[in-house]
Amino acid sequence: MPLPPEPEPEPGSVPASTSDGPWSIGELAEQAGTTVKTVRFYSDQGLLPERARSSGGHRRYAPDALDRLAFIRSLRNLGLPVPEVRRIVEEQAGAQGALEDAVAGQLRTLGSRLSALRWQESALRLVQESAPRERAERLRLVGALGAPPNTAPLAGFWRAWLPPLMPPKARAAFLDAAVPQPPDAPSPAQVLALARLCALVSGPCPTGPAAHPTQPAAHHAAGERESALLYAGLAEAYDLAALKMRAGANPEKGDALDCFVATYASVLRRRDTPAFRRELARQLSVDPRLDGYWELVADLLTPEGGRPEPTPGTAHDWLLAALDTRLAA
Structure with missing residues (x-):
């Protein structure tokens, strides 16, 4: 004041x-x-x-x-x-603690304001740099974002998608991995990626007899225990695959693929055999795809001119390709 x-x-x-x-x-x-x-x-x-x-x-x-x-x-x-x-x-004796608390609180407030200004600046740059035929759509998309943006729509989408009996701790761990944290200083491309992500998850779901299934088959067999095992195991497999992907490795056999297959075998109460792997590969190939979501997440997390980071979606694709390659061999 x-x-x-x-x-x-x-x-x-x-x-x-x-x-x-x-x-x-x-x-x-x-x-x-x-x-x-x-x-x-x-x-x-x-x-x-x-x-x-x-x-x-x-x-x-x-x-x-x-x-x-x-x-x-x-x-x-x-x-x-x-x-x-x-x-x-x-405060006399505790004056130093009060000062530290006040300064820390003011820094948080200023950080939030600066982040909001950076998002607004990049959104304006995005509109300014867009071709005339794209401006109306992009203005509508970025205008729906807050500043700084709120990822609640993304979290709400995944909560509705996950198995209903999934334990809260396992659900929270999955949301941490699936809901990206917006950068404090985004590029115009990152602003557009988050705007498209929010628009994607806010769209209406298909309904009626012709609608395709929206959840993997493994969800149907996943009770409370199974869903916790499924997503904990997949998270470990995705982390192992991400290490390979960052090193530029092609999809291949190894710990990541073994962990991936063992997770599904445990949830479905099956043994990891060649026959099971062939059946799993067929099932995963027809499971619903969320590629559009993960592509936008990669765009959001990649700084301007940077190398794309692996996401759970791209790691899943890498492991599925590794499974197909192993079966073909």
């Missing part, structure tokens, strides 16, 4: 002397390089105690009020609100 405008000094105020005696409000204001109105404001807020009042009722301050006033003004110049300043100056 901006400081009040400077008023005329109080009648009778004089330049501060070298005396250590009580200062008038005008003398304190002059010593501090501020205005009488500012000193009065902090006094009225209880932040700047008076030593006494003159016989005429004028405020008088001890010389140590100058240090208190300088401290208050420093806090206010950092953007701390008056209630926070009051809490800091009123």
Whole structure:
């Protein structure tokens, strides 16, 4: 909040002397390089105690009020609100902890504001740099995003998609992996990717007898225990596959593929045999695909000019390709 405008000094105020005696409000204001109105404001807020009042009722301050006033003004110049300043100056033994808490809170607030401004800037750049025929659609997409954006629509999509009996801890772990965290300083392409992701998950689901299934077959057999095993095992397999993908390895046999197959075998209560692997490959090849989602996630997580990071979706495709390659061999 901006400081009040400077008023005329109080009648009778004089330049501060070298005396250590009580200062008038005008003398304190002059010593501090501020205005009488500012000193009065902090006094009225209880932040700047008076030593006494003159016989005429004028405020008088001890010389140590100058240090208190300088401290208050420093806090206010950092953007701390008056209630926070009051809490800091009123705490004596715990003043350092109060100051640290207030500074940390102000940094969080400023970080959120800066992130919002960066998202708005990149959204405007996206619209500005778009071809005329694309501007209307892109403006509609990015206009639906908040700043900074909210990923609640993505989390809501996955909560509805996951097995209904999935334990809360396993569900939370999956959401951490499946819902990307928007970057603080996005490029226009990353803004567009998140806008398209939110539009994708907010669209209507197909209904009626002609609608295709939207969940993998493994979901139908997944109770509470099985769903926890399924997604914990898949997360481990995806992490192992991601290591191979970052190294540029082609889909191949190894720990990642073995973990992938063993996870499905455990959930379906089957043995990992060549016959089971052939059956699993056939089933996974016809399971519903969410490629569009994972492609947009990769676009969102990839900085401008950077190398795409593996996602659970691309890791799944890599493992499925590794399974097909192994069976063909």
